[in-house]
Amino acid sequence: xxxxxxxxxxxxxxxxxxxxxxxxxxxxxxxxxxxxxxxxxxxxxxxxxxxxxxxxxxxxxxxxxxxxxxxxxxxxxxxxxxxxxxxxxxxxxxxxxxxxxxxxxxxxxxxxxxxxxxxxxxxxxxxxxxxxxxxxxxxxxxxxxxxxxxxxxxxxxxx
Amino acid sequence: xxxxxxxxxxxxxxxxxxxxxxxxxxxxxxxxxxxxxxxxxxxxxxxxxxxxxxxxxxxxxxxxxxxxxxxxxxxxxxxxxxxxxxxxxxxxxxxxxxxxxxxxxxxxxxxxxxxxxxxxxxxxxxxxxxxxxxxxxxxxxxxxxxxxxxxxxxxxxxxxxxxxxxxxxxxxxxxxxxxxxxxxxxxxxxxxxxxxxxxxxxxxxxxxxxxxxxxxxxxxxxxxxxxxxxxxxxxxxxxxxxxxxxxxxxxxxxxxxxxxxxxxxxxxxxxxxxxxxxxxxxxxxxxxxxxxxxxxxxxxxxxxxxxxxxxxxxxxxxxxxxxxxxxxxxxxxxxxxxxxxxxxxxxxxxxxxxxxxxxxxxxxxxxxxxxxxxxxxxxxxxxxxxxxxxxxxxxxxxxxxxxxxxxxxxxxxxxxxxxxxxxxxxxxxxxxxxxxxxxxxxxxxxxxxxxxxxxxxxxxxxxxxxxxxxxxxxxxxxxxxxxxxxxxxxxxxx
Numbered sequence: 001x002x003x004x005x006x007x008x009x010x011x012x013x014x015x016x017x018x019x020x021x022x023x024x025x026x027x028x029x030x031x032x033x034x035x036x037x038x039x040x041x042x043x044x045x046x047x048x049x050x051x052x053x054x055x056x057x058x059x060x061x062x063x064x065x066x067x068x069x070x071x072x073x074x075x076x077x078x079x080x081x082x083x084x085x086x087x088x089x090x091x092x093x094x095x096x097x098x099x100x101x102x103x104x105x106x107x108x109x110x111x112x113x114x115x116x117x118x119x120x121x122x123x124x125x126x127x128x129x130x131x132x133x134x135x136x137x138x139x140x141x142x143x144x145x146x147x148x149x150x151x152x153x154x155x156x157x158x159x
Numbered sequence: 160x161x162x163x164x165x166x167x168x169x170x171x172x173x174x175x176x177x178x179x180x181x182x183x184x185x186x187x188x189x190x191x192x193x194x195x196x197x198x199x200x201x202x203x204x205x206x207x208x209x210x211x212x213x214x215x216x217x218x219x220x221x222x223x224x225x226x227x228x229x230x231x232x233x234x235x236x237x238x239x240x241x242x243x244x245x246x247x248x249x250x251x252x253x254x255x256x257x258x259x260x261x262x263x264x265x266x267x268x269x270x271x272x273x274x275x276x277x278x279x280x281x282x283x284x285x286x287x288x289x290x291x292x293x294x295x296x297x298x299x300x301x302x303x304x305x306x307x308x309x310x311x312x313x314x315x316x317x318x319x320x321x322x323x324x325x326x327x328x329x330x331x332x333x334x335x336x337x338x339x340x341x342x343x344x345x346x347x348x349x350x351x352x353x354x355x356x357x358x359x360x361x362x363x364x365x366x367x368x369x370x371x372x373x374x375x376x377x378x379x380x381x382x383x384x385x386x387x388x389x390x391x392x393x394x395x396x397x398x399x400x401x402x403x404x405x406x407x408x409x410x411x412x413x414x415x416x417x418x419x420x421x422x423x424x425x426x427x428x429x430x431x432x433x434x435x436x437x438x439x440x441x442x443x444x445x446x447x448x449x450x451x452x453x454x455x456x457x458x459x460x461x462x463x464x465x466x467x468x469x470x471x472x473x474x475x476x477x478x479x480x481x482x483x484x485x486x487x488x489x490x491x492x493x494x495x496x497x498x499x500x501x502x503x504x505x506x507x508x509x510x511x512x513x514x515x516x517x518x519x520x521x522x523x524x525x526x527x528x529x530x531x532x533x534x535x536x537x538x539x540x541x542x543x544x545x546x547x548x549x550x551x552x553x554x555x556x557x558x559x560x561x562x563x564x565x566x567x568x569x570x571x572x573x574x575x576x577x578x579x580x581x582x583x584x585x586x587x588x589x590x591x592x593x594x595x596x597x598x599x600x601x602x603x604x605x606x607x608x609x610x611x612x613x614x615x616x617x618x619x620x621x622x623x624x625x626x627x628x629x630x631x632x633x634x635x636x637x638x639x640x641x642x643x644x645x646x647x648x649x650x651x652x653x
Contacts, residue, residue, distance in 0.1 A: 030348075064326070089379050
């Protein structure tokens, strides 16, 4: 019988199974606690189905742990693909977050023209006037389609 | 529902126009690697939710039918499948293009995609009603088990492994539980966030999972520098083109059956049909893999036949066959409609809308394929650095337009990043989507079944004692067991 610690050593799915196991246990505890707070029979309880999900998640996490151990023994932990977020993706996501923050303040027309140009430049569109031209044209097109044709009230901004 | 309803829509100019708009969008997104039909459908749902249901469905059906076909264009011309279901088309399509026969390859792909699409839709027309009649006999536990069977099938057929598929399913089920409980009306799993009281909105979640996450994935992979084949126009005799017709019906049958299985979809169908083609075609024009037109016929007929197949369980049982039909199901919910056994009887016009949209889409496919596709080489080569920012803006505005609130944009971004990590770690996002759509229905039916059963003398018999229930239970258990190592070892031994 393998100890839990030995299951984690050299396991390619150790991190993922720990995360899902913890989530499963948390959901299990939360569902039980919330059910008794509601004071209704189990057959009517809103937490009956989440409880099943929690139990299934715990079982799947255990299965994943065992699978990861076997896979780790076959290919070695170093053989597992690295699955981080490259700098280029982080940078682009950060730009989208900035877009999200600016949109309610500057409104759609200003934010979109500005940020779309930055998106283009970030992904390598050169020269800068080409990026500006594309962003202006696309912003106008989006504005016509959404605001004028589809009557979606796009953010106007507060400034 | 009869032919007159379908004919009425097929003669409606406004409806035809919507389908054609969808078809052109399908041609664009399907043929450009990095853009998917699922992503475009998700964005379209956010745009069309205020439209008349028939207009929205017409647009989406056009996009669906032509989008699935268009994956073949880039598969043939640049050896990069525009959609996963066109992977098999690259085996023979691109070798043909390299020999200077790109136009010929495109013609075969077009004609047999048309045959596959029409076959699948005819099957939907013929089988829709009988399956609905059977489904009327379903009780709450049957619905629960049917959804459970669908989700376990999706979990086992997509992603790197069954456990990862099941994690994706459970994550989707968990997310679908968030919001006000339908029985007691109390908030559940909302963590005190007011905006979550109405639950996780499906459209922003789908736009994030299929749109934004795909943008991030393409950025990570970098630009694709592809060699575009020259398309020299050649004429092909009708006899030459039609000699694979009988075989194509067999491949279309495979496609329809596989399409009806939740989760399998176009990629599995085209692989199966291709291996069948290798088995039954004893003397292909050239060996398979070196530019055999028989390979293109098998792949394209089967993946397009999946469309009709995937719509059968979605319309009759409310269980989607693939990610696109899961999104189409959300169109129904967004428009306040309830697909399921009664759908064809209570909403025959909408069933006709789907069929008419599909048939017009198939005709559009044929016309686009024969006249526009050979000129698509330039469009396919649109630089990604221009395309991706535009798609990102569409994702943001699409998510915002759904409820005109910034919270949905935030959700879209969170789902997008989650989807990116899921793809990177080998988790398919399709099971999560299906679970997110089906979760509430499963919860409602499960509790209804338990509430009804506790008042009976024998609770277990009340829950699982009916033939339909037993069949569904056995199917679900077998689907799960098939993925266990001991089962696989046993199959290998025997």
